[in-house]
Amino acid sequence: MSGVSPVSAVIERFYARTDGDPLAGAFQKKAAVHAGMQMPNLDVTKFQEVFRALMARPRSGKSAAYISIPFCKTRCLYCGFFNRFHRDDLEAAYVDALIGELKQSSSDPAVTSGPVHALYLGGGTPNALSAENLRRVLDAATCYLPLANDCEITVEGRIHGFGQDKIDACLEGGANRFSIGVQSFDTNVRRSMARIDDRESVLQALERLMATDQAAVVIDLVYGFPGQTMEIWEEDVRTAASLALDGADLYQLNVLPHSELAKRMAQGAIEPAADMTRQARMFAQGLDVMEANRWRRLSVSHWGRTTRERNLYNQLVKNKAHILAFGCGAGGSLHGHGYFVERDLERYLDSIREGRKPLAMVTARPDTDREVTGAITGGFDVAALNLQQLAALLGTELLERCLPLFEQWGKAGLLEQSGHWVVLTRAGQFWNVTMAQYLLEYLASLREPTMPAAMGQ
Structure with a gap:
């Protein structure tokens, strides 16, 4: 040198x-x-003090809110967000606590100082909740958050178990966007990743959801799965482009170190995921198909077919907007600080009962x-x-x-x-x-x- x-x-x-x-x-x-x-982590003894100070400061500019539902019916191999399996006896207690958390913050200046332009129910799997509890969560969000008149209200979910009663509850609660994790239409790829429904079941469920014509319907597709050939990926994208969807994400597979997929690959129990060269070619192939079908490019990975799809929440996150976060495992940001809500459900419930924000981490930068x-x-x-x-x-x-x-x-x-x-x-x-x-x-x-x-x- x-x-x-x-x-x-x-x-x-x-x-x-x-x-x-x-x-x-x-x-x-x-x-x-x-x-x-x-970002550097703050000392754990400062979490509550710093968070209270953040919530006492008005926010400005476009803002969003995230509500986490930590339950899943099954565990997908590639997922890094799995928290716990759904149990009926935990669901009611959790929803009660979540509504309490929303209420606790409802008068803070960081909440009341301006409209919330995008609300995202993620997880976990939000539609693991019953129809009644989905409606309760959405009603509480409307009650305790200053949602903008044109707020993008997204319910994330999976096709399995998303019956008409739950769809109706979401729509009645104000949801105007559904984000469905399809990942692949190919039955063999889906089953290898512990997805339950086959191709035809997925297509039928999407048609039922789109037929309501009351909300944007967006799906996620992922490229790079083990066993997902270039031909399978191209068919996945062509299938999405042929449907009356409002939007679609084409995401690159990230094999997270703590995921079940990473463990099984390391054990040789499942073939390796696509390497970077093949993923790059899949990325280009996805672009070719979407461009040929005249979909609008909203971001590097996101596409819109109709003007109903705005992709607003994701844009706000990428632009480091203020994100109010509620629920077990949620992550948010305020005034240059990041914060993460406790992932452990028992500790989360205890904190809410004690009237404290269940903070697991607070980070800071100017x-x-x-x-x-x-x-x-x-x-x-x-x-x-x-x-x-x-x-x-x-x-x-x-x-x-x-x-x-x-x-x-x-x-x-x-x-x-x-x-x-x-x-x-x-x-x-x-x-x-x-x-x-x-x-x-x-x-x-x-x-x-x-x-x-x-x-x-």
């Missing part, structure tokens, strides 16, 4: 390869599952960093970074020190510059999370020059 300046050595760590196909090989591996999530992070992760998520906006947030001098990185990524075939915009190529779109994470890490190294040697990729 003799003769190389420390700054040059740092920036070169984030360079892409220029000697091969940028789509499949620009980087050795993904830098993160989600960019911009790394609010100005939140804006920068949101501009970068939100921009890369829609494949276009606004350099004027970034200059206003960073200052011209700091932005200029990033330009050599953009120039190198351009030479590698990942982006192009158009006026004051940096626009991702198809290859850059595949690597958008890695590029966003590397840009954030590089900026951190410029602000704290003593840190680069300790920063991992």
Whole structure:
């Protein structure tokens, strides 16, 4: 490294390869599952004090809320969000506590200071709840949160067990968007991942849901599963594109270390997932099919067929908006701080009974960093970074020190510059999370020059 300046050595760590196909090989591996999530944890003794201070501060700008339902009827192999299996005797107690948690915060300035533009019921599997309890949760959200008149209210779920009574309860409770985890239409792939219903059952259930014509219907598809060939993936996307859906997500499989899928792959009980080269080709194949069918691109991974689909909650998360979080295992953010609600159900219930927010973790960074992070992760998520906006947030001098990185990524075939915009190529779109994470890490190294040697990729 003799003769190389420390700054040059740092920036070169984030360079892409220029000697091969940028789509499949620009980087050795993904830098993160989600960019911009790394923040220092606060001391556990400060959680309640800091959270109360955050809730006492009014929020501004577009905001969202997340409500977690921690139950699942079965455990899918790839899922990293599984909490516990559903039990009828726990359901009522949990819903009572959740409504209590919403009520506890309902008069705090962080809740009352402005409208909530998107509400997302996730988990877990929200439609594991009974129709009655789904309605109770939605009614409580309407009662205790200042939902905007045009609030996007999403209920996430799976086809299995989502009967007409539950659909009606969601619609009566104000839901205007259903996000259904299909993952694959192929029966063999579904069964290998512990999904219950076969292809025909999934298609019939989706038709029933779409026939209500009272809410956007969006599905998730995932590429890279073990045993999922290029032909199976193409058929999955073609099937989605042929339906009267309002939107669809085409997600890359992330094999999370603690997932059941990772364990079985390590044991040799199931074949490996697709490698990065095959996943890159699947990504491109999905783009080809959706573009050929004239679907609208709303983000790198999300598509809309009708104007009913807005994808608002996901956009707000990527832009690091304020997210109010409720329920066992939920995660939120306020004023540059992240916070996570207790995942252990018994501890969650005990905290609510004692009148405390059930906090498992609180993280912190300056609010100005939140804006920068949101501009970068939100921009890369829609494949276009606004350099004027970034200059206003960073200052011209700091932005200029990033330009050599953009120039190198351009030479590698990942982006192009158009006026004051940096626009991702198809290859850059595949690597958008890695590029966003590397840009954030590089900026951190410029602000704290003593840190680069300790920063991992």
